[in-house]
Amino acid sequence: DLTDSEDPFIGTEAILSDLICNLSLNPTRVNNYMSCRRKFLYNDVLKLPAAKKRSLVFGNSVHKALEETYSEFKRRGKFPNFKFFLEAFENELKMQGADSSIELDCLNKANGPVLREWFDLASKNPILPIDLEKKLITTLAGNIIFTGKYDKVEWEDEKKALVRILDYKTGKPDAHIKSIDRCKLLSSADCDGYLRQLVAYKLLFEKDRKESMGRKVGSLALVFIEPLSAGLARSSLKKGDYVSKSVPVSDEMVGELEKIIKDVWRGIKELQFEKLIERDEDICGKCDFDDIC
8 A cells, every 4th residue: 555655645535525526527638537647636636837838839829820810711701821820820929928938939830831831731722610719518427517629610511510620730640640540449548639539529519509509520630730750551641741630430439438538537536546557658758747746
C-alpha cells in the first residue's frame, strides 16, 4: 500500500469529492483521464497552472482566425483573403497572454509558407458554414454532464438533412491518421483521442434536439493545417499533402463512447487518480506536471 510520503493525496478524499461534485466532462477530459489519471487530477480537478505552450497558443489563434474568416464569409457571401485571416490571427494572439518569444514564434509561423498555402487551398472552394464554434451540452444516464464545442458544421446533403462536422487541427497529421486507421476499439489505449472527439461531436449534435432540428451527422472530418511529413503506405497521400481526413462514425461507435464516458465518470467519482504503473516517456515526458508527479 502507498504511504503518505509516496502519495500526497492520501487522506484528502473529502476534499477531492467536493472538488469533483460539479465537474462536467468533455472529449478532452475523457481523453485526459484515459491517458493518465494522475494528470487528470492535476489538470482537470485541482486545475494547477501550467506554462503556456507555443502549440496551444498557435492553435487557439488559428481557430479564432478561422472562426472570424468563416463568419465573414457567412455574412458577406465572399470568402475573405489571407490578409483578413492573418489580422484576425494577430488580434487573437495578443489576447492569449503569451510571452514575447512564443508570440514571435507564432507570428513567424503564421507568416510562413505552410499556413498561407493551406489557406489558398481552402479558399478555392469554400463551403458556407451552418454554424461555427458552437458549444453543445447533454445529460447522459447517471446525470453526467457532457459538453463539447465543434469548429464548423456545414451541409453534406441538405435534401437528406445530413450535415458534416469539421474539426481543425494545427499539429502534424501523420501519427494521428495512422492511429485512426488502426483503431478497432475506442476504449483501447492506442486509440487516437481525435477519433473519440469526432464520435463525441456526433453524440452531442444528435442528442441536442434544438441544435440538430431533425438533422443527422452524415460525416465528420479532421482538417489538418500542416502537411504530411511523409507519404502514407497503402495510400495515394504523399509528403507535403494537406489532409482532410473523413472518418465514418456509426451509431454503434456513439454507444461505445457513451459507455466509456460512464466508466470514466465512475472512476472519477471513486477518486481513482493513481499514477501510471510505470513511466511512459511519450506521456510523462510531455506532461506539464512531470516534475511534481
